[in-house]
Amino acid sequence: MQADAHADSPPPLDLAVLAALLDGTVAGVGVLDTRLRYLYVNPALERLNGIPAAEHLGRTVSDVLPYVDAREDMMRAVLADGKPREITSSGFTPAASGTTRRYWHGAYHRLEVEGQVVGVAGIVLEVMASDKEQRELEQARRHLNLLDSAVTRIGTTLDMDATCAELVDLVVPALADIATAEVFPPDVAPPVRPAPPGMLRLRRAALAAVPGLREEMAEFGLTGEYIDYQDGAAVQRCLATNQPVVQNLTGDDLLGRSAASPGRVAAYRALGMHSSVIVPIAVRSRPLGVLGLVRAGDSPAFSDEDVVVARELAGRAAVGLDHARRYAHEHTIALELQRSLLSEPRPPHPHIEIATRYLPADRSVMVGGDWFDVIPLRDGRHLKAIGDVMGHGVEAAVAMSHYRSLLRLLADDELPPHRILEHLDRMVERSGLDRAATCLLAVVDRFGGMCEVASAGHLPPVFIDPGEAGTRVGDVRAGPPLGTGFGGYTTTAVEVGPDTVLFMYTDGLVERRDEDIDVSVRRLEQLTLPVSGSLDDLLDEVLERFGPGAEDDIAVLASRKRTRNRIGKESG
Incomplete structure (x- = not known):
């Protein structure tokens, strides 16, 4: 479809000839004037955009497709110097699903009539994002959803175990197949037996797993259990440096050195775990415990972005745990004081x-x-x-x-x-x-x-x-x-x-x-x-x-x- 030429415009294009040539092509073609307003849109571009051709004419690309990165600056450069340009753009259009990002590769050329510049022609083909780009976009979307959900789902009570449970329930299965939250035993209620020399004792406050692994979790350790970590274990290294420890557990030797104790290697292997991340839960550089994430089976290894998100979630949980720990400490002291009086x-x-x-x-x-x-x-x-x-x-x-x-x-x-x-x-x-x-x-x-x-x-x-x-x-x-x-x-x-x-x-x-x-x-x-x-x-x-x-x-x-x-x- 084409627009009427104006008397004060540059020499007109023969849009009828363009239509005869381009209406049947599978590529989307649009012709814009020197002010980047649509003069002609072929049926293929009409279908790509999901908007009738008549609604394009006389309007700019940004007017018609506000959610597409159309790069009008690049089109102006083509009008200015006459050099053709190619570019890949993306965005959302009314065509198909308006919530799915689409990708187009376009070539843009300057049009001249009798030596005068009259506009620019764009030839557009829809392309698919690469598998890698799609995975990265999907991962970024999951990460943003996790961080957004954490605001309302973590730290809703002044109970430490409840806060830990909220944390692990949030990250499974979105970030891990298995998640644990372990904290230091409370000062006011120490465990009955002391930890062996060189071992670090934590209490497993919460545990979550995807449905396919829940039956095997008894061998992995249960909620409420005290776990002693050997010297050199991933948890000890994480707390010593206050930094995440990321491991691809490809061999039993590495798994044995990183596990809580050598006796747990068989249980870890039975779960099919191959990658782990241990993230410190700390507030004001004071450690409260660790968040442990595990992937097993066909799940991919942890990426750097996964670790960044895990640390952010652990940091948000740390604030709630700090409040809960302070409350529990003061409550216990007050209770013991009252009982003594x-x-x-x-x-x-x-x-x-x-x-x-x-x-x-x-x-x-x-x-x-x-x-x-x-x-x-x-x-x-x-x-x-x-x-x-x-x-x-x-x-x-x-x-x-x-x-x-x-x-x-x-x-x-x-x-x-x-x-x-x-x-x-x-x-x-x-x-x-x-x-x-x-x-x-x-x-x-x-x-x-x-x-x-x-x-x-x-x-x-x-x-x-x-x-x-x-x-x-x-x-x-x-x-x-x-x-x-x-x-x-x-x-x-x-x-x-x-x-x-x-x-x-x-x-x-x-x-x-x-x-x-x-x-x-x-x-x-x-x-x-x-x-x-x-x-x-x-x-x-x-x-x-x-x-x-x-x-x-x-x-x-x-x-x-x-x-x-x-x-x-x-x-x-």
């Missing part, structure tokens, strides 16, 4: 039975400031306390220790529970503690039938009576939490029987996001003494029933008067 209270009197439990929440939640204590008073009485410092972490555990120490200092034989809370509230305010706490106090008279209870923002106690008497939640007025300086506490007297169990707890036992706290507390009225009658069995059953799904730490305390029958049974 939360020493088991001794029974205040031989005739008083005490049982306690402390259950930390799931590791995704930081340790809290839950605490309990039992303080003996004169005349066979004793003070029971349970509390919860607001907040989490080491600071909450330390504040809990301060509260516990102040309470022991202020506990007085002559003061009712609400007076003790008032003194404690003022003392906390003066001490500068910036963490409020709830607290429940109960003074029990061993010889009488009364229990005096006072609450500073804490949940009420539960009284479990044997037999048909049943279980009841104490009707106790709760004052403000300690550390607020508001005061206003009251003591409530509750009648108890000789075998009544006093059950005290922190809110982690009953507090749930989808349930009103009053409803949760009322569920405790379903508690009954176990057949054994043991307080320890009671608390075990309570935690088994109410502990799952807890989002905060749980502390529970149960106590009662020892009767002569129970004393006799325990003595016997």
Whole structure:
């Protein structure tokens, strides 16, 4: 198809003659004017571009094919000096699939009429990219997809093993047939047995393999296993230099030197592995572990580009692992600190039975400031306390220790529970503690039938009576939490029987996001003494029933008067 000539244009081409000559050729031919606007497009070029010929005319190549590298600068050079040029270009066109890159080889010549330059003619043939180019393009596309996916798929939690699993699941099968992520054992929980001299110990945190190799993975090593790497192994060399180690494992000698131990060579060979890459997982030059990639069977050896991508992925995972490791370290220290401060209270009197439990929440939640204590008073009485410092972490555990120490200092034989809370509230305010706490106090008279209870923002106690008497939640007025300086506490007297169990707890036992706290507390009225009658069995059953799904730490305390029958049974 051809465009009309303009009066002010150079001498016109005889486009009819061109059409007669070129419409039947299999090569795509286009004629452009001196401003690189289409004058003529033959049917072959129309089919190549996937655009009707009429939509070409009067428009430039970049207008018609914006996603093709048409090299209009080269065409201008042909117009300027008259030297023919050949070039290979590529891009995307509406023809066939618009998402597949296509390649064309074109020859461009200047056209003259009566000695004047009137345009340029391009003769274009579609060519296929070489196999090597296609493989490189496909590899680059896979690599870009991997790096893009890593942003959202690695480091989604503060759990080291979960982060390692995300890493190996991402690279298999896109980058490797087998992938392992191994980390140094945590400082706060060292393995039981030491590594042999000269060996490097890592813990396999995650493992992934393509379906065809999963059944053989047991011989390769399992998740959670500690692996000792011999001196000179690829992993040792990688960590020593903080650089990737790439190996084509063509012989058993090389494989034996590079493996964790010579005994693993047979297992590696059984998998058909022939190439490996060990990449350091490090942050701020501090090694955290290694990413191991293996290819087996018909998979190609690792390329330099593969190694670059593997290192980038390992670097991204290292950031998440560093955060998770710091969190795990601080969480464990806080937990151990809390346990050391939360020493088991001794029974205040031989005739008083005490049982306690402390259950930390799931590791995704930081340790809290839950605490309990039992303080003996004169005349066979004793003070029971349970509390919860607001907040989490080491600071909450330390504040809990301060509260516990102040309470022991202020506990007085002559003061009712609400007076003790008032003194404690003022003392906390003066001490500068910036963490409020709830607290429940109960003074029990061993010889009488009364229990005096006072609450500073804490949940009420539960009284479990044997037999048909049943279980009841104490009707106790709760004052403000300690550390607020508001005061206003009251003591409530509750009648108890000789075998009544006093059950005290922190809110982690009953507090749930989808349930009103009053409803949760009322569920405790379903508690009954176990057949054994043991307080320890009671608390075990309570935690088994109410502990799952807890989002905060749980502390529970149960106590009662020892009767002569129970004393006799325990003595016997």
